[in-house]
């Protein structure tokens with residue numbers, strides 16, 4: 453049996469519905485730990501209660517703490533896989549953070565739940581079991597950090613929460629899952645082709661993420677330029693364009709050597725410099741805007757944050773993004 457370390461961090465998977473208020477709340481103890489015995493026939497499971505936060509309370513500081521726990525475990529013991537239980541709201545950001553910063557081929561799987569522990573049809577223990585099975589699967593080795601929910605396996609880079617409430621919320625738009633879990637086994641049908649890793653000790657930078665919209669006001673980016681951010685990610689329009697009104701703000705950021713990374717607010721396709729009109733992608737590229745092909749805004753923000761905080765970074769900024 454494989455030795456799997458389960459790191460709990462909170463989220464709906466560790467919550468319950470309060471009998472009086474009806475609200476989903478965090479209790480004094482984690483309901484998952486009472487269920488772990490049921491999973492012992494699948495793996496030799498060791499639990500770590502890192503913290504018990506709803507995932508909107510998770511920041512890069514907690515992400516870094518999870519990374520450090522994993523690295524300590526890898527260094528000290530013969531761990532063969534990790535499962536991290538996490539709230540679903542920011543799960544994809546923590547997954548991508550770990551994918552970019554942990555240099556190991558050991559399976560690291562994040563999972564969560566959409567229904568808390570005492571709700572009918574609760575998916576927590578089931579997803580935890582699936583995650584333990586994937587963490588124990590030989591084929592999970594070397595695939596980077598993965599997200600397992602609702603019988604599917606997704607890469608940290610591509611997965612995103614697509615529904616506020618449905619148990620099939622985690623999807624990888626345009627790429628699809630890389631594997632599935634069935635009663636008899638764990639089946640991978642794709643292998644990720646590329647993985648970047650950064651050397652990270654602390655998070656010392658601030659990166660803003662802004663969604664671009666029709667008629668965006670011209671002063672917004674000027675305020676950001678004066679607010680002391682180290683980088684800005686813009687979720688642009690279509691193939692990677694912005695309204696002319698914010699071009700002077702982008703110019704100002706670049707003049708101040710604040711990197712501006714552009715993704716598309718479309719959830720399919722990649723941002724690329726195609727259009728030559730005022731605010732079009734070609735013009736933005738010529739101004740020095742970087743195109744993060746295929747990443748969502750929140751993933752590009754995590755990557756820029758980590759890249760800017762990397763103490764040993766030797767590669768040029770432009771090589772962090774793109775295919």
Ligand SMILES: NC(=O)C[C@H](N)C(=O)O
Nearest residue numbers: 463464506507539540541
């Ligand atoms: N399903 C969930 O876990 C959502 C919850 N709000 C969280 O992220 O903590």
